[in-house]
Structures are given as structure tokens and as C-alpha cells.
Amino acid sequence: MKPVESLNGSNRDASDSSGGGSRATAGAPVAVSMEGVVAKYRDLTILHDLSLKIAQGEFLTLLGPSGCGKTTLLNLIAGFTQADTGEIFIDGKLVTDLPAHQREIGIVFQSYALFPHMDVARNIGYGLRMRGVGAREIAQRVDAAMALVKLGGLGHRKPRELSGGQQQRVALARALVIRPKVLLLDEPFSALDKGLRGAMQVEIREIQRELGVTTVFVTHDQGEALSMSDRIAVMSQGRICQIATPDEIYRRPTDPFVASFLGDVNILPSHFHGEDATHYQLRLGGGLVSVERERLVGGEHGGGRMDIYVRPEHIGFEPLGADSVLTGTVVNHVFQGDHVDSYVDVNVATHGSQRVMVRTAGLDAIERFPIGTVTALALPPRYLTVFPEAVA
Ligand SMILES: Nc1ncnc2c1ncn2[C@@H]1O[C@H](COP(=O)(O)OP(=O)(O)OP(=O)(O)O)[C@@H](O)[C@H]1O
Numbered sequence: 001m002k003p004v005e006s007l008n009g010s011n012r013d014a015s016d017s018s019g020g021g022s023r024a025t026a027g028a029p030v031a032v033s034m035e036g037v038v039a040k041y042r043d044l045t046i047l048h049d050l051s052l053k054i055a056q057g058e059f060l061t062l063l064g065p066s067g068c069g070k071t072t073l074l075n076l077i078a079g080f081t082q083a084d085t086g087e088i089f090i091d092g093k094l095v096t097d098l099p100a101h102q103r104e105i106g107i108v109f110q111s112y113a114l115f116p117h118m119d120v121a122r123n124i125g126y127g128l129r130m131r132g133v134g135a136r137e138i139a140q141r142v143d144a145a146m147a148l149v150k151l152g153g154l155g156h157r158k159p160r161e162l163s164g165g166q167q168q169r170v171a172l173a174r175a176l177v178i179r180p181k182v183l184l185l186d187e188p189f190s191a192l193d194k195g196l197r198g199a200m201q202v203e204i205r206e207i208q209r210e211l212g213v214t215t216v217f218v219t220h221d222q223g224e225a226l227s228m229s230d231r232i233a234v235m236s237q238g239r240i241c242q243i244a245t246p247d248e249i250y251r252r253p254t255d256p257f258v259a260s261f262l263g264d265v266n267i268l269p270s271h272f273h274g275e276d277a278t279h280y281q282l283r284l285g286g287g288l289v290s291v292e293r294e295r296l297v298g299g300e301h302g303g304g305r306m307d308i309y310v311r312p313e314h315i316g317f318e319p320l321g322a323d324s325v326l327t328g329t330v331v332n333h334v335f336q337g338d339h340v341d342s343y344v345d346v347n348v349a350t351h352g353s354q355r356v357m358v359r360t361a362g363l364d365a366i367e368r369f370p371i372g373t374v375t376a377l378a379l380p381p382r383y384l385t386v387f388p389e390a391v392a
Helices: 070-078 120-130 135-148 164-176 194-211 222-228 246-251 256-261 364-368
Strands: 030-041 044-055 059-063 085-090 105-108 182-186 214-219 231-236 239-244 266-275 279-284 287-292 305-310 316-318 326-335 339-347 353-361 374-378 385-388
Touching: 030 070, 030 214, 044 070, 044 214, 044 239, 059 070, 059 194, 059 222, 070 085, 070 105, 070 182, 070 214, 105 164, 120 135, 120 164, 135 164, 164 182, 164 194, 194 222, 214 222, 222 246, 231 246, 231 256, 239 246, 239 256, 256 305, 256 385, 266 353, 279 305, 316 353, 326 353, 326 364, 339 364, 339 374, 353 364
Parallel strands: 059 214, 059 231, 105 182, 182 214
Antiparallel strands: 030 044, 030 085, 231 239, 266 279, 266 305, 279 287, 305 385, 316 374, 326 339, 326 374, 339 353
């Protein structure tokens, strides 16, 4: 049996760009660890040599587009599928060949998968009955779980007599009542309407924090991932592209896929012009843009094309001047309630014209820069991320 390691220990996951766990989990022991995991369906490799460490009490989100392997990874932790190679540890114990029911895992599925013929209390107590827990203890623990998820008084209802949100609470209580080592949440909000979804996200996170239960959450919704997670593992085609805190993933993506999958981003093709000890100078539009050296990620530059990634909220309108680098014509404004997305056709030199999105608070942009205005755009160096062409 392997000892329980610490996330701050020397065995830290090589793919972890966040410097270990988040503030919430820094220094916590490792709860789940995967090493060199490969999963295949027949000849098709779904997960490629995947290694990952999840801290005790951490809320880790697996985020990625449909088919990238999120559910396959979750099923491996649960024990529903077996890895072709590699090892999985839970609390330092090798579980790779252990069947699902011996792993002490709680799961909430997308469809909740409640037993329709059992009432709420029997649904919640199911896992305890399977484990041979005595009737009195089951009754106490079911009551406590129902209170935790605010289902008190509904113990005798059948699932069909509950709303979607209440059914989800039953599923959560059923997963938690066994006091699992790890809680797995597979797209648990997808059946709920938008308002309820937001409320349940907050509530589940509060319960998770209160219990300190290590949680792996699968979603393809970037908003959910950003708002709920201690860390996010962004997946694409069976690989983890980046694993870091939400803030880090959003502000400092280390992979072009991550930069464009989370939030909106403008990609501006530029060319290497020169460098000094702290900055690169890149030729863009009508001039030069200065970018901090540390903002070049994903490899060395080859002295040629470099793509600048910048989020729309980090670009500003500025008065047109003789030395303006990026200039263009406002072609549209889209009112979004608390902000406006403005579209500007800019000249990016050798690459011709390109449409850039600029996001500003309030209605100011619509009034000050009406459609047809020729304007300059400001690119604050600290908000730019640059990928060399070979990577981007
Ligand atoms: N039982 C199976 N047999 C063959 N291929 C499968 C099987 N289950 C999944 N796959 C394939 O494995 C890949 C990863 O599927 P997986 O369900 O893990 O992705 P996902 O990221 O969870 O997607 P989604 O968000 O759509 O649920 C997909 O290409 C899928 O078609």
C-alpha cells in the first residue's frame, strides 16, 4: 500500500501548473491519485497516459467538450470501468482492481437514477442497507442526511412526487449518507432550469465545504466550473491540457485550447520584432505591442509569427492618435444587460482585417463610439497571452 502523500510534497503532479492545490487545499493530503492511466474502448484510446492528484477536501472539476473523456475518467475513479494501464489510489490505497462497491464512493448521476418504487427515505438509506448497517443507525443517518439537503418531512414521498430540484437533493443525500471517501458528480445540474441550477450550485458547494468531502465534478459548462471549483482540469481529446485554480485557468492559460474554451477570447496574429530582458516587441497592425516575457507560454518563439490572445474585457477603446497600434471601425454593439459587446473591424497588417470583440460595462461604448466610428484599441500588456505559432 502506498503512503498518503501531501499535495505540497515532492511527488506533485507534473501537469499541475497551479503550484499544488488551491488555497483551500494547500498542504492537504492526497485523496485520489492516478498515475499513467490509459483507457481504451477496443482499439480507440480514450484517455492517454493520464496522471492526476486530488487533495483531501478538494472540489476538482473536469471540464471539457463532449467526448473528451470526462465521464470515462469519472467511471475509472468509481470503478465502473477498468484502466488498460496505470494505477489509481484512493487515500493511498491501490484500488485499480477493486470493484465499485468496495471503493466507498458516492455518486450523483445526471439523471439522478433514483429507485422509483422506493420512497425518499428508502432511496437515501439504500447504500446503508447494502452495507448491513443496523436499522436504528440507518434511520438516524437518513434523518441527518435529509436535514443536510433540506428534505425534512418528505421522507415518505415517492420520487415522482418531487420536483427536479428535490430529486437532486435525494440523489445527493443518498450519495453522502454512506460518508464516502470521494463524491463524484456527473453533470448533476443539467436537468434543472437556470434559476434553480444557480441556487443548487451554491448549496452543493456549501454542503461539500461543510463536510470536507473530496469531490470530482464533471461538466462541460465553463461558468459552473469557474464558480464552483478549487481547481479545474481542462480536458481535450483524452488529455488534461491544464489543471489549476479557476483564476489561473482564466487569466493565465498555458494552452491555446484552454484560452479559447473558457470565456471569449480574441486571437490577434502578430510577428516577432525584438526583445529585451523583460519584454518582447511584437509587430501588430500599425505598430509595436510590448508583451512581458513571462506572457509567452507553450514553448519558445521561432522569431516568426506569434499569436496574441486577449479577452474582450481586457481591451479598451482609446482616442485615435498618430502612434495608435490597433485601429479599426466599430461595426456593431450588442447590449447584454450589464455590459456591451462591441465589434470592431481592425487592420492587423499582413493578415488584413479582423473582427475584434471589446466588452465594456454600462452603455458608454454605444454612446461614445457609435457604429461607423473609427477608433483605436488599447491592449494592456499584463493581460496579453502569447503563443508561438507552432503551438497555437
Ligand atoms: N462504451 C463505450 N464504447 C465505445 N466508446 C465509448 C464508450 N463510452 C464512451 N465512448 C467514447 O469515448 C469517448 C469519451 O467519452 P466520455 O463519455 O468519457 O466523454 P465525455 O467528455 O464525458 O462526453 P459528454 O460530455 O458528452 O458526456 C467518446 O469518443 C465516446 O464516444
